Amino acid sequence: MGSDDKIVDVNFESLLRIFTVPEAPDSTLGNIEQKLSQNLNEFLREHIVAEEKPLSEIEKDFLNSAIPETPTFVSEHTQHLLDTVVSHSVHTSAPSFIGHMTSALPYFLMPLSKIMIALNQNLVKIETSKAFTPLERQVLGMLHRLIYQQGDDFYQHWMHSAEHSLGAFCSGGTIANITALWVARNNALKADGDFQGVGKEGLYHAMMHYGYKGMAVLVSERGHYSLKKAADILGIGQQNLIAVKTDSQNRICPIALEETICHLKIQNIKPFAIIGVAGTTETGSIDPLDKIADIAEREECHFHVDAAWGGATLMSNNHRYLLKGIERADSVTIDAHKQMYIPMGAGMVLFKNPSAMTSIEHHAEYILRKGSKDLGAHTLEGSRSGMAMLVYSSMHIISRPGYELLIDQSIEKAKFFANLIEQQQDFELISKPELCILTYRYVPLKTKKALAIASAKEKEELHQLLNELTKFIQKKQRENGRSFVSRTRLTPEKWGRMETNVFRVVLANPLTDKGILHSVIEEQRKIAKTSPIVLPKIETLTSTILQL
Amino acid sequence: MGSDDKIVDVNFESLLRIFTVPEAPDSTLGNIEQKLSQNLNEFLREHIVAEEKPLSEIEKDFLNSAIPETPTFVSEHTQHLLDTVVSHSVHTSAPSFIGHMTSALPYFLMPLSKIMIALNQNLVKIETSKAFTPLERQVLGMLHRLIYQQGDDFYQHWMHSAEHSLGAFCSGGTIANITALWVARNNALKADGDFQGVGKEGLYHAMMHYGYKGMAVLVSERGHYSLKKAADILGIGQQNLIAVKTDSQNRICPIALEETICHLKIQNIKPFAIIGVAGTTETGSIDPLDKIADIAEREECHFHVDAAWGGATLMSNNHRYLLKGIERADSVTIDAHKQMYIPMGAGMVLFKNPSAMTSIEHHAEYILRKGSKDLGAHTLEGSRSGMAMLVYSSMHIISRPGYELLIDQSIEKAKFFANLIEQQQDFELISKPELCILTYRYVPLKTKKALAIASAKEKEELHQLLNELTKFIQKKQRENGRSFVSRTRLTPEKWGRMETNVFRVVLANPLTDKGILHSVIEEQRKIAKTSPIVLPKIETLTSTILQL
Structure with a gap:
């Protein structure tokens, strides 16, 4: 030794x-x-x-x-x-690991990560991060431009401005979403006359001053669970995170959104933020951002887009149009550790207005002094690593057209897989992919027929059993260890909003090929047939319904 | 290529x-x-x-x-x-970089970090982290035991319990402190009769239900700036983070604390949390934790200890006594990326009661299902990296006695440096080290004499000039690039609470030797003498006062 x-x-x-x-x-x-x-x-x-x-x-x-x-x-x-x-x-990098957003990494990040670890910079302040500070500001600028497409002048003016900030680098999308809503809350309850603002005086005084009976955030029922945490921690209350109805494609219904706002206002509850989801976690669906922007503008609400997953789609000139309207958002969350293939811990929130974050700005005597360019004055977190460097490197090594290819092939692959599922007589596609996420389940052919003619009670019973079967298959497949899809519970319009367990697939790994997709459903079919209790029950009920 | x-x-x-x-x-x-x-x-x-x-x-x-x-x-x-x-x-790893808490890393962490990056696990859920989940729970258990010293039975029962949590691994101390106060707030305003708790209904309803006019957190005036962020984001309001007077050693005055609580209660403001600081950021001072615990117990307040910096001292059986009373805290923050020599991004918060975090528990359909051991049910953050592995490894490779040596030598070195400064005729020690942080400034010998006989007005004038000189020296030394000390502003009792700029030194790097410490003050003395404007002004005023 x-x-x-x-x-x-x-x-x-x-x-x-x-x-x-x-x-x-x-x-x-x-x-x-x-x-x-x-x-x-x-x-x-x-x-x-x-x-x-x-x-x-x-x-x-x-x-x-x-x-x-x-x-x-x-x-x-x-x-x-x-x-x-x-x-x-x-x-998580196996091509058959298609159940979550955590995927493979470009191999060049292994050596480059060494720089980050070895230098051990702390980005809270320039004194412990020097070149990493302008680097992170540049990365935030790049993402800002990707979303808001301002001109060179804009970025020259704001990107490195000490008193301003185009956004914040965070440990992940949850902190990014919380930061966005924190800024929105503080701007909605800002200083006014004798009142010094919610940040100084707290929510109780703010409500008394503004005469509201509550503060609400609106998002579709497919919104990410982190928003509940945000409503809790911000003192808004989880019940004031209002889940708005979605349509058959898991997108928010603008009419339902308007009705909800109306209803809140009658109760004297202030809807201070509307969230559009650009890539729901469960189905990859994108809300009609332009329509939400219209409503938010009219209602003078903060418009936040949670694009933690889908934001990278903006890199593709071919699919950018799917997120139309995002450029009207007041703030946007993007996770680079999702579709930008960066190691865990690279969330970002971007703000359209470089002055938006003033409402949460803070200082201390030994760092973050006024006028300094210390990044920590505008972040929820304090000490932070130089993770932004890996985003910077990937942007340079892969480049935008490289990312475009990665995004495009993921979407195509998801479409291929959706078609493949639709071709199977004993599978049912539950949500079509808009991006590269889709959901489906296994339903024996005869049971499909039975469902078509079953009574409401029988339908519900069959549904319950299919839910159990889906759970059984997903668990077993995970245990077999050859491949992994995840599982969630949706309320598809097609099935009268009944709670439906589904397989959830995220096709982000470029190494996942069509052969793997074939074998995933092959394995699921095989596992289904080994179900010792549930499948026989399904078959019996099916036979009864079909009067076989 | x-x-x-x-x-x-x-x-x-x-x-x-x-x-x-x-x-x-x-x-x-x-x-x-x-x-x-x-x-x-x-x-x-x-x-x-x-x-x-x-x-x-x-x-x-x-x-x-x-x-x-x-x-x-x-x-x-x-x-x-x-x-x-x-x-x-x-x-940040240079032995002459003694200005901040970010220091050198043990070199073995370079190869081991590779595991973390390459595996790219996501600790929010077991499906993307498998063995990393029990590993992180073990690390939290080790830290819990270090603080609370429960027996084997306790850890056997709780460490891996799905429904419980001994704490949360966080990106840093700020998130750890926020998490502690979030839990405290939610427990103080919990469900009661018709009221469903602050997490569900929000702060406004909570205050109405409990009949409070405000919620307050108390901490010494040396508390970390992250607590202001916490008070802001939690809806408490920064003005309800009450700064309590400190004594001449920068420790909270228990009597002032009691008076403040009394005063708050008269105004019907609920003091729901008291924070003890175990290693203030600016001076490394430790509050009298046992006395605070007495008060918190009597007042039925949550007692949190911010030991982000000083917590590692518990590893030293020789200095553990300095933190006496920490075992009575309801929650404790410790940053492993400070005195435990782990790369940036390893904060932790530990809770005495394994059920405490229930008040912020959350679930989702696709992960964090009830009964799962997913770590994400009890963390403010969502997706997180496997950073806990590096803490685990360092605990094994360095071991407790190894950490003890590191802590002990840091404290001894700080004492040596404090003595060295006191031996200099033209330096003034401002805060003695309790741990390995100390503050001081440069004051020409004659000016020291002048200060002793100066009128109040002259004293203030001299003080202002010395503040400028300290700033000048610190900046210049940083620019020279050979060594780095940081700078902060204190209000020493000795100087009638006048705002005093000081050099701040953190002696955490084991490679910093006595020679370096000598040369740091040597360089500062030299720089002082090159001050083109401030030093001559100080000398003139000194001469006037001394009637030379």
């Missing part, structure tokens, strides 16, 4: 050593790194999703709540990590 | 290639990585803080707001990063 591998005895000299950068490239740590890289590459090349082992078994490796009293060799610990952690983690 | 280096033409085959893990270890990307590592190691070995270049100059490299229309070679872009980003970033 080399001298940099272990704190052999816990003494200060050994500790100093672990903070010392090795001189020789063939140091012990260098060798460990090489071994580790090879092992990780093997893992990443494997095309299975997860080695099945029950969680309760895995937990046995993580039971000790005491911090170790003796140090471990780095080499020994690395092996321990490979055995207990790596081998039991999920291959 | 190898085939994995560039998307030569933007076509789908080239794009597939960048998502493909190279087979050969000597691939182009492999070579790029090696070159990069060497360059980073050189950077990390350099013992300067920053190459001075004005920000306006650096910004010139980050002006383009358009996303590139053509792809760049990975090798070319890497060189670009080395030239424009790495060379102009801050050496």
